[in-house]
Amino acid sequence: MDTFEVNGRRKLSGNVKLHGAKNSALPILAATILIEGETVLHNCPDLSDVNTTLSILESIGCTVRREGDTVIINAENVSCSDIDECVMRTMRSSILFLSSLISRTGCASVYLPGGCDIGTRPVDLHIKSIKNMGAVITENGSSIKCCADKFHGAKIILPFPSVGATENILIAAAISKGKTIIINPAREPEISDLAEFLNKCGAKIYGAGETTIEIEGVEKLHPCEHTIIPDRILASTYMSACACSGGTIVIEDVRPSHLSPVFPVFNEMGCKLYLKDNALKVVSPKRLRRVRMIKTLPYPGFPTDSQSPIVAALTVAKGTSVLKENIFENRFRYVNELNRFGADIEVNDRLAVINGVKELNGSEVYATDLRGGAALVVAALAADGKSTIHSIHHIDRGYSHFEECLAGLGADIKRINNEESETKKTSEKKQI
Numbered sequence: 001m002d003t004f005e006v007n008g009r010r011k012l013s014g015n016v017k018l019h020g021a022k023n024s025a026l027p028i029l030a031a032t033i034l035i036e037g038e039t040v041l042h043n044c045p046d047l048s049d050v051n052t053t054l055s056i057l058e059s060i061g062c063t064v065r066r067e068g069d070t071v072i073i074n075a076e077n078v079s080c081s082d083i084d085e086c087v088m089r090t091m092r093s094s095i096l097f098l099s100s101l102i103s104r105t106g107c108a109s110v111y112l113p114g115g116c117d118i119g120t121r122p123v124d125l126h127i128k129s130i131k132n133m134g135a136v137i138t139e140n141g142s143s144i145k146c147c148a149d150k151f152h153g154a155k156i157i158l159p160f161p162s163v164g165a166t167e168n169i170l171i172a173a174a175i176s177k178g179k180t181i182i183i184n185p186a187r188e189p190e191i192s193d194l195a196e197f198l199n200k201c202g203a204k205i206y207g208a209g210e211t212t213i214e215i216e217g218v219e220k221l222h223p224c225e226h227t228i229i230p231d232r233i234l235a236s237t238y239m240s241a242c243a244c245s246g247g248t249i250v251i252e253d254v255r256p257s258h259l260s261p262v263f264p265v266f267n268e269m270g271c272k273l274y275l276k277d278n279a280l281k282v283v284s285p286k287r288l289r290r291v292r293m294i295k296t297l298p299y300p301g302f303p304t305d306s307q308s309p310i311v312a313a314l315t316v317a318k319g320t321s322v323l324k325e326n327i328f329e330n331r332f333r334y335v336n337e338l339n340r341f342g343a344d345i346e347v348n349d350r351l352a353v354i355n356g357v358k359e360l361n362g363s364e365v366y367a368t369d370l371r372g373g374a375a376l377v378v379a380a381l382a383a384d385g386k387s388t389i390h391s392i393h394h395i396d397r398g399y400s401h402f403e404e405c406l407a408g409l410g411a412d413i414k415r416i417n418n419e420e421s422e423t424k425k426t427s428e429k430k431q432i
């Protein structure tokens with residue numbers, strides 16, 4: 001298992017470019033199986049979650065080719081409607097294949113994703129919605145079989161604007177009979193990106209990003225070329241790293257409107273933000289200030305995925321900050337690890353109280369989940385001395401070449417391949 005080794009307390013400086021958004025790439029890749037032909041996706045990040053999704057596409061009969069940041073998928077010969085149980089369990093977002101598989105093959109067998117590292121994460125809204133659109137569901141223990149000759153339009157009122165459920169509905173409704181209306185859909189930029197992709201392929205989706213989406217079902221979609229939006233969560237992670245370690249960085253290829261929910265928080269922390277075209281300059285103050293209250297909410301509220309890196313930055317702010325997690329019930333597991341750096345955070349149910357300390361000290365810690373892992377990197381970059389971060393496979397799910405990008409900003413961080421170093425040690429011993 002790889003680890004990160006970090007020697008902290010280096011001010012960050014320089015430019016870094018965002019890669020494509022993981023949370024856009026995954027549903028768009030799932031949707032490519034609707035298209036009998038070659039889809040070309042630019043800015044498709046090289047991440048383990050994306051690579052697992054590409055393996056799923058191959059396992060059901062697609063051909064997949066990567067040329068740098070561009071991925072080319074040919075879904076002419078989709079032949080299978082089952083996703084391997086192991087993959088389903090390792091990557092929860094494979095539930096995004098539900099509608100596209102049904103639409104393409106008439107059936108989908110999926111395993112109910114169990115509890116995960118940040119909460120129980122049920123899929124009832126996905127199932128109920130596609131049932132409304134004509135799918136017949138047979139539950140069999142931990143797996144479900146969903147079948148439909150063709151989806152039909154429906155009026156779907158989501159009690160909560162679930163991102164994944166909205167994506168499954170959009171994909172189901174794209175090729176369907178009649179009109180679908182989604183009331184209270186998720187409004188995240190990744191939803192608009194999926195809709196834009198589907199519309200380029202001939203779908204008729206209106207109002208993505210708003211409080212109601214209407215979809216006129218079409219008979220067929222055609223291939224297209226699409227560029228995935230930049231990753232706004234990666235942007236907020238770099239902003240947190242800069243805020244925590246000090247320094248000035250420029251983040252390239254940002255979409256300012258996607259970051260508007262996090263800008264006020266960084267301003268309140270005392271960071272100066274300058275936008276020029278799509279470049280965001282972040283200048284951190286001598287010492288960060290506390291933030292009164294952050295509440296995670298569906299977009300356009302403050303994103304739950306940005307909470308962990310920002311909490312890491314707030315550990316060294318002057319004063320006490322409070323963060324309320326409203327989306328997932330178990331998203332503070334990384335806090336125990338952050339406290340190992342000497343941070344002072346108390347968690348009570350969904351509330352984290354962050355008592356700012358003067359400085360953090362290097363530590364040996366374990367990533368508990370993707371964004372929690374990124375928070376540990378943010379803390380390690382600012383901490384005095386050496387830190388080792390284990391279980392970084394969680395971080396690799398969403399951050400492409402993270403250590404190289406941070407090293408490009410002046411951080412002293414490297415990836416240690418422990419298997420390689422063990423083998424090297426053994427062979428050195430043998431030679432002696």
Ligand code: UD1
Pocket residue numbers: 022023024026093119120121122123124125126127160161162163164165186190304305327328329
């Ligand atoms: C997506 C993102 C994830 C982000 C989250 C919220 C991807 C691949 N993942 O996850 O990074 O943190 O949005 O912005 O895009 N819920 C139900 N029933 C359902 C579906 C969801 O109760 O059928 C609940 C969940 O348990 C959770 C909340 O709704 O408490 C939000 O989930 P959802 O918006 O669906 O998140 P994901 O699509 O899983």
